[in-house]
Amino acid sequence: MNRRLGELDEAMGRAGFWDDQKNAQAVGQERTQLQARLQTWTALENQGEEISLLLDMALEENDDSQEADLRARIEELTRALDVYEVQRTLSGPHDGAGAIVDINAGAGGTEAQDWAQILLRMYLRYADRQGLAARLVDQLDGDEAGLKSVTFTLTGAYAFGLMRSEVGIHRLVRISPFDAQSRRHTSFASVFVTPDVADDIVIEINDKDLRVDTYRASGAGGQHVNKTSSAVRLTHLPTGLVVQCQDDRSQHRNRETAMKVLRARLYQFEQDKRTAELTKINDSKKEIAWGSQIRSYVLQPYRLVKDNRTGFESGNVDAVLDGDLTGFVKAFLLKSAEEAGA
Numbered sequence: 001m002n003r004r005l006g007e008l009d010e011a012m013g014r015a016g017f018w019d020d021q022k023n024a025q026a027v028g029q030e031r032t033q034l035q036a037r038l039q040t041w042t043a044l045e046n047q048g049e050e051i052s053l054l055l056d057m058a059l060e061e062n063d064d065s066q067e068a069d070l071r072a073r074i075e076e077l078t079r080a081l082d083v084y085e086v087q088r089t090l091s092g093p094h095d096g097a098g099a100i101v102d103i104n105a106g107a108g109g110t111e112a113q114d115w116a117q118i119l120l121r122m123y124l125r126y127a128d129r130q131g132l133a134a135r136l137v138d139q140l141d142g143d144e145a146g147l148k149s150v151t152f153t154l155t156g157a158y159a160f161g162l163m164r165s166e167v168g169i170h171r172l173v174r175i176s177p178f179d180a181q182s183r184r185h186t187s188f189a190s191v192f193v194t195p196d197v198a199d200d201i202v203i204e205i206n207d208k209d210l211r212v213d214t215y216r217a218s219g220a221g222g223q224h225v226n227k228t229s230s231a232v233r234l235t236h237l238p239t240g241l242v243v244q245c246q247d248d249r250s251q252h253r254n255r256e257t258a259m260k261v262l263r264a265r266l267y268q269f270e271q272d273k274r275t276a277e278l279t280k281i282n283d284s285k286k287e288i289a290w291g292s293q294i295r296s297y298v299l300q301p302y303r304l305v306k307d308n309r310t311g312f313e314s315g316n317v318d319a320v321l322d323g324d325l326t327g328f329v330k331a332f333l334l335k336s337a338e339e340a341g342a
Contacts (some may be wrong), residue, residue, distance in 0.1 A: 001127025095161030106188030113146030168294030
């Protein structure tokens with residue numbers, strides 16, 4: 001981590017670094033994130049050393065009065081380490097962005113609609129634990145209870161990175177509170193999460209990225225057009241895009257027109273890249289089908305929450321539904337990082 005920070009500091013000190021604003025912004029953001037991560041790790045190390053020192057003192061003095069305090073400190077440090085380990089895996093292109101979360105009740109009427117509302121409460125509690133700010137955008141109430149659908153946004157550090165583990169079908173098994181005969185029901189709801197990426201595409205064309213060729217125009221325009229090298233061909237070297245213009249007798253005006261067209265094509269090029277990235281995220285939604293749930297929450301005949309993708313499970317169902325999702329998120333992110341070769 002220190003090595004990477006040194007590399008970034010060296011890059012930021014080079015002449016001309018700030019000429020490329022887009023790259024400078026990306027490098028600055030990476031440095032800020034790494035610096036924050038290093039500070040967090042240093043603080044965790046200090047906490048661990050302090051606990052170790054207090055434990056050694058208590059053992060030497062055979063002092064049992066410190067046991068409760070030490071246990072509380074160790075539990076707090078363990079939770080903080082879990083959060084740090086999760087954040088360490090958040091290096092995806094949109095992980096640092098805000099999140100837009102959609103919850104939709106599945107088939108099953110009131111049962112499924114009540115389950116959608118339970119999921120909303122769970123995620124709002126989880127967001128609060130993570131220091132994320134939630135804002136309800138839209139909701140469609142159920143016919144008798146619950147929600148048919150709801151959309152909310154989350155802002156804060158790594159909102160999308162933390163929530164992308166939740167994309168899929170969530171299955172609930174319980175004794176229905178809406179069934180007069182108290183029968184067991186299975187309900188489904190889908191969760192979809194997209195990064196809240198602002199349309200901040202800025203098109204900057206550096207002279208060093210352009211090859212400019214001039215040549216004699218051909219076609220209509222009279223003898224004067226054909227006698228001068230007024231036509232302009234621009235090649236954008238990083239992308240390979242080529243634009244040419246020979247409409248005007250003036251090379252200067254042809255170049256202006258060609259630049260205008262090139263900017264438009266580069267903008268579309270960036271839009272297409274962004275669309276492709278979001279399509280990858282969206283494809284995960286298309287693959288979801290009822291019966292292929294990512295996680296099951298069983299309240300009856302036994303109590304267990306199990307993630308089918310990672311195998312992680314918890315018997316403390318109440319805590320999970322109250323927003324304690326760290327174990328599930330951590331298991332998913334670590335597995336994803338392992339599969340990606342991180």
